[in-house]
Amino acid sequence: MVLADYLQLLSYGIILGSILTLGxxxxxLIFGILGFAHFAHGDLMAVGAYAALTVVxxxxxxxxxxxxxxxxxxxxxxxxxxxxxxxxLRRTAPVILLISSFGMALILRSVIQLVWGSQDRVxxxxxxxxxxxxxxxxxxxxxxxxxxxxxxVALLHVFLRHTRMGKAMRAMSDNVDLARISGIDTExxxxxxxxxxxxxAAAAGIFLAMExxxxxxxxxxxxxxxxxxxxxxxxxxxxxxxxxxMVIGIAQEMSTAFWSPAYKPAIAFGLMVLMLIIRPTGLVxxxx
Amino acid sequence: xxxxxxxAVYGGYGAADILHGADxxxxxxxxxxxxxxxxxxxxTLMKAAFGLAKVRKGRVAFEGRxxxxxxxxxxxxxxxxxxxxxxxxxxxLSVQENLEMGAYLRRDAGVxxxxxxxxxxxxRLAERRRQAAGSMSGGERQMVAMGRALMVExxxxxxxxxxxxxxxxxAEQTFDRIRDINRRGIxxxxxxxxxxxxxxxxxxxxxxAMGRNRHGGPGRELLAxxxxxxxxxxx
Numbered sequence: 001m002v003l004a005d006y007l008q009l010l011s012y013g014i015i016l017g018s019i020l021t022l023g024x025x026x027x028x029l030i031f032g033i034l035g036f037a038h039f040a041h042g043d044l045m046a047v048g049a050y051a052a053l054t055v056v057x058x059x060x061x062x063x064x065x066x067x068x069x070x071x072x073x074x075x076x077x078x079x080x081x082x083x084x085x086x087x088x089l090r091r092t093a094p095v096i097l098l099i100s101s102f103g104m105a106l107i108l109r110s111v112i113q114l115v116w117g118s119q120d121r122v123x124x125x126x127x128x129x130x131x132x133x134x135x136x137x138x139x140x141x142x143x144x145x146x147x148x149x150x151x152x153v154a155l156l157h158v159f160l161r162h163t164r165m166g167k168a169m170r171a172m173s174d175n176v177d178l179a180r181i182s183g184i185d186t187e188x189x190x191x192x193x194x195x196x197x198x199x200x201a202a203a204a205g206i207f208l209a210m211e212x213x214x215x216x217x218x219x220x221x222x223x224x225x226x227x228x229x230x231x232x233x234x235x236x237x238x239x240x241x242x243x244x245x246m247v248i249g250i251a252q253e254m255s256t257a258f259w260s261p262a263y264k265p266a267i268a269f270g271l272m273v274l275m276l277i278i279r280p281t282g283l284v285x286x287x288x
Numbered sequence: 289x290x291x292x293x294x295x296a297v298y299g300g301y302g303a304a305d306i307l308h309g310a311d312x313x314x315x316x317x318x319x320x321x322x323x324x325x326x327x328x329x330x331x332t333l334m335k336a337a338f339g340l341a342k343v344r345k346g347r348v349a350f351e352g353r354x355x356x357x358x359x360x361x362x363x364x365x366x367x368x369x370x371x372x373x374x375x376x377x378x379x380x381l382s383v384q385e386n387l388e389m390g391a392y393l394r395r396d397a398g399v400x401x402x403x404x405x406x407x408x409x410x411x412r413l414a415e416r417r418r419q420a421a422g423s424m425s426g427g428e429r430q431m432v433a434m435g436r437a438l439m440v441e442x443x444x445x446x447x448x449x450x451x452x453x454x455x456x457x458x459a460e461q462t463f464d465r466i467r468d469i470n471r472r473g474i475x476x477x478x479x480x481x482x483x484x485x486x487x488x489x490x491x492x493x494x495x496x497a498m499g500r501n502r503h504g505g506p507g508r509e510l511l512a513x514x515x516x517x518x519x520x521x522x523x
Contacts, residue, residue, distance in 0.1 A: 164392070167381065171389045174378040181338070181372070182436065183364040183393040237380075 001257055004135030009253045015142050015211060016225075017249025018149035022204035023222060024229035024241035025156065026197030032173030032236035033193045034086070036097035041201055042219035042226060043108035048074040048202020049209040049218065050112050056123050063123045063210065064144075070206060071199040078198030079191060105220065113216040121214040145207040152203055153242060156196065160238065165192050173236055224265055225252065228272035234282020243283050247271070289352045291316045291444050291475050292337060292368070297346035299336055305344060306332045308499035312477075314444060314492075319466070319476045321507060323483040324496035330479040331373070333496065334446050337477075338370045339363050350444075365393060369437035373448040376433035379422025383413050386421050386432050390439030398441065406435040409468055427458035431465070438469065445469065447478035451485075463489060487511045 023045055030038045051073040055066035081104055089097050130137035160166040165188075172179040172189045180186055205219060212218070229248045233240025251271060252264045259267075275282070292314040300306035306329045314320045322330045335341040337348050339360045348356045350366050360370065369390075378386050387406060391399045407414035410431040416424065421432045430450060437445055450466065451459035459482060467489055470476050480486035487493045490507030495516060503516055510516050 164388075167385050167388060168392060171378045171381055171385075174380050175375055178372065178375065178378060179389070181340070181360040181364060181370050182389050183361050183440065184389065185361070 006254070006257065007134070007136045009257055010250060011136055011138060011142065013250030013253035014246070015145050015249070016253055017246040018146050019204050019207050019211070019245075020222070020225055020229045020249045021242050021245030022149055022152060022200045022207070023226040024233065024245045025153070025238045026200045026204075027226055027230040028233065028235055028238050028241040029169070029173070029193050030197050031230070032238075033169065033176075033190060034090075034097070035176075036094040036101070037227065037235075038197075039098060039101040039223065040081070040105040040108060041101075041197070042221070042223035043105045043112075044074060044078060044198055044201040044219065045205030045208065045222060046112055046214075046216060046219035047077055047108055047205070048198075049205035049214050050116055051202065052206045052209070053116070053121060053123065053214055063206070067203075067206060071202045074202035074205075075195045075198040078194040078201075082190065082194045105223075109216050109220060116214075116216070118216055123210065123214075141210045145211060148203065148207065152200060156200070156238070159196075165189070169193060225249075225268040228268040231272050232275050232283060237282060240282045247283075290314060290349075291318075291351060292477065293347075293349045293352075294333070294337055295347045295349075297333070297336055297343050297348065299342045299344040299346070300329075300332055301341055306341075306499050307336060307346075309346070310496065310500050312337070312494060312501075314475050314477050316443070317470070317473055317475055318491040319470050319489055319507075320478075320492045320494070321483075321486040321490040322477070322479045322494045322496055323487065323510075324494075324502070328496040329499040330496050331448050332499075334370075334448060334477065334479055338368065338446055340370070364440060364442075367440070367443040368446065369440050369442040369444075370446040371433045371437045371448060371450065373450075373452055377421040377424075377429050377436070380420060382418050383421055383424075383432055383435075384417040386436050387413075387439050390436035393440060399439070402439055402441055405472070406438050409438075409465060410435055427454050427461070430454065430458075430462060434465065434469070438474070442474060444475040444477060447476065449479055449481055451480065451482050459485070484511065 023041060027038055027041050048070050052063060052066040052070035055061050055069050056063055085100060085104065086097060089100055128139045128141060130139045160170055168184045168189050169192060172184060172186060176186065208218060208222065225248050229244035230241050232247055233244030248268050248271060252267050255264060255267045290313040294310065294312035296309045296311060297307050298305050298309060310329065310333050312333065322333060324330050332341050336343050339358050343356050347354060350368055355363055378389060387403055391402065412428060413431055413435055421429060451462050454462060463485055466476055478486065487507040487510050493505065493507045493510045494501055495503040495510065503510060
């Protein structure tokens with residue numbers, strides 16, 4: 001392999017990292033605020049991808065026009081799931097919520113399969129001609145995925161740093177009891193957490209579908225690397241999830257230079273285990 | 289009418305009661321201190337008043353209004369705030385953001401004025417307003433915690449062992465700050481291990497043992513009482 005090949009893999013890694021980051025931020029936010037690992041998050045990504053497909057096929061709109069619709073629809077789906085299922089379980093042990101979210105993952109996947117069938121789908125058929133930059137082939141979709149992720153992460157940053165609700169979200173993630181005795185309306189914070197988590201999951205799902213294809217299990221297969229990314233960054237810390245997503249994405253793609261691509265999930269898993277052993281609080285500082 | 293009135297409260301956290309008929313009254317503008325041996329239910333009594341422990345029997349009233357077993361977020365709206373002993377700051381938030389969270393319920397212009405007042409009481413916080421609270425020393429964190437609780441413009445502030453784990457110098461400074469806050473018209477109810485120092489600044493003191501009142505009276509009288517000194521204040 002020559003340098004250009006490694007750069008090519010790096011570019012794939014950044015693309016995968018962008019997608020993982022968007023998913024991992026949601027997982028991390030939900031863990032921070034609600035205290036459980038949301039196993040249906042991958043399938044929420046698939047819901048977003050298929051919501052966009054519904055608009056693309058049904059209304060014959062281009063994918064960029066379907067994008068905001070799919071984000072909103074997935075945010076609503078997340079909110080409905082929370083208010084009808086998870087909300088009733090808030091006072092129970094986190095493991096019960098975790099198992100319930102596992103059940104929800106199965107439900108979402110089956111509903112997608114019922115409606116859309118189990119065959120592969122794409123938003124638009126045909127081949128995008130890559131542009132060669134310094135020997136690295138880049139397709140227009142790649143620029144949309146990475147650019148779109150940067151914009152969404154920047155918007156999230158502004159929300160978390162500069163809005164009253166964003167600060168309350170960080171506060172609640174730090175210390176739920178203290179948030180409550182400060183008078184923060186924790187149920188409202190939870191609602192906003194699902195809106196953000198759901199919308200970001202939808203964006204991740206759409207980007208994943210643009211890069212590969214749509215399939216009912218597309219999100220489920222992403223769950224392991226997403227959790228690996230969230231744990232690598234220190235679960236409960238949305239900023240850590242960004243770093244974690246990039247590290248896992250790049251490591252997975254770069255590993256294909258040395259090992260069979262079949263080992264990509266093993267790379268994510270290995271990094272996660274390594275991190276839990278040497279620095280369980282994650283890349284971004286320790287929780288006090 | 290007392291600001292806070294606790295009448296014959298029984299309760300705790302689970303099946304077994306920790307409080308067995310405890311009474312308490314805080315008048316407007318007072319400093320009231322609860323002392324007593326370990327496990328007497330001092331913190332539990334304060335938590336019961338703030339909706340953090342369950343009141344099984346008895347009554348809690350704030351400004352004449354019954355608040356028994358209301359949620360903390362409902363009680364804080366009425367003008368009573370609480371500083372826990374531990375985990376009392378948001379570590380990843382800056383000092384200023386911690387204070388903003390204390391004022392979460394308020395949207396009026398008074399928030400900026402109140403923050404200025406907090407910075408007046410704790411000038412150190414003004415210097416460090418952008419620093420993450422989690423990276424500060426124990427004494428500084430206690431300032432942040434008290435500042436956060438002041439942001440709602442409370443009529444009564446509850447403090448759970450504000451000097452626990454602080455060096456004697458910082459403890460001394462904390463008592464000074466508490467008096468400073470009190471001089472601004474805010475009543476204080478606190479639980480303290482440093483019983484002598486705390487009673488010295490108290491208008492009213494309560495000695496709690498086994499979940500019920502054993503003694504009560506002005507802080508200096510309790511300090512002067514040889515029996516109390518021997519039993520509860522370590523001679």
